Amino acid sequence: MFAWLKEVATVVVIAVVLSFLIKTFLFRAFFIPSESMVNTLDVDDRIFVNLLVPEPFSLSRGDIVVFRDTKGWLPPVEEKADGPFTWVQDGLTFVGLLPDNSEQHLVKRVIGLPGDHVVCCDAGGKLTINGSAVDEPYVNPAEVPQARNFDVVVPEGKVWVMGDNRNHSADSRAHMDSDGGFIDLDDLEGKAAVIAWPLNRITTLDNYPDVFRNVPAAP
Template sequence: MSQPPADADAAGKTAAGAEDVAAGQGLAATQPGPDARYPMPSVPATKALQGERDTAKPAASKEEERRRPGAALAAAVREFVVVGAIALALSFLVKTFLVQAFYIPSESMESTLVKNDRVIVNKLVPGLIGLHRGDVVVFEDPGNWLSPTPTKDRGPVINELVKAATFVGLLPDTAEGHLIKRVIGLPGDHVTCCDAQGRLSVNGKAINEPYVKAGEKPSEIGFDITVPAGKIWVMGDNRGHSSDSRLHDASGNGSDGSVDVSLVTGRAFVLVWPIGRAGWLSNYGSTFAAVPAP
């Protein structure tokens, strides 16, 4: 059996290799490389972009740091102003319609209240809550009951600040133009002084007054009055040192000395200062419990 010559065999292998190479080249030509659809930057370009980002980041961070404290401070100031305005508005509303603090301006209510004590006044009295005998009430000067008193001068700025704080209710009222006394007679009551034991009588019923300052008489001034409609008869607990209804009743029948209910600011119901004497103020309901209607 004859065999092909060696030269022919080598030529066939060479031709087959050439075909494989050609086929490989053709396949490479028909399949796009990764850069054909998704071109990628060269390595140096990528590094350059990364360098730009690294450079930009610290600059932005520094700008944010410069802005952030200022923005935080502005937000804090806005919040403080809003909260402060709300607090002042609430304080003003409370002081106008509900309760108000007052200084005690004189010794006329000793020993129940001492000069410069601070009390809280319920301003729902007498509008929504009626007056009762024995109530301690703050009222506007009915007319020349008070002597002019000099106002303490703290300087123009401090004076205005004190006025503003008092107006909105942050400071107690100095009670200028106001008095504080105890209600003894209501509209229509017949009040007299004194019986054989030196006691007051209301509508014919003699009363014992535990609130009168020790050593003081119920009254050194005799009177026999009937409280007019819409008015109250008031007296201080320190009877010998109180310029009250008795001293201003020129007519002698109660029409001048009685105080118009419309002038009543409210009822003092609690002593808040000094702390050592703080407590509720009683109207001594038991003292007047047996008093008949007028």
């Protein structure tokens, strides 16, 4: 009996250690709390984020990224009362067995990389990047996006991000009075790679390389 319990305990410890290492160096799970990325991501989706982007692998236009809210985009979160199993949930989140639902992260799509000149909008109502207009098939087709005019050049070390559900996304456009609406590359947790839950929505996430194929390099 003791030998069996020892074997089970060993397996559990190995699983926890592997999960912690994966969460720390490769992938991390996150919970989607808002509708800012509909239809790409729905409320309550669970996603896995590739922690190897933007380093050592490079970031691309169109990537969906999760980033820490160091700019104060989110309202203050009230501390939740500790329940009888709060420490268990916190521990499982820490080792990567539960998604992070701390509400201190945001998820958006990268539209502008460092040096990019991003403008909304041209005469046809399209977004332009470095003078090239782009068609955006990932934008929520259920609504006609309400234009919020802007003309920005992305500084070094930063990115310009926008939600796919343009009418319901407080993204870079809504925070131009705070550091220009730009997000620091250092604040990026990584690139969203997969919807892992619910089961009927499991899929890899596309960064639509064809959309940005003809965008010239930043000056």
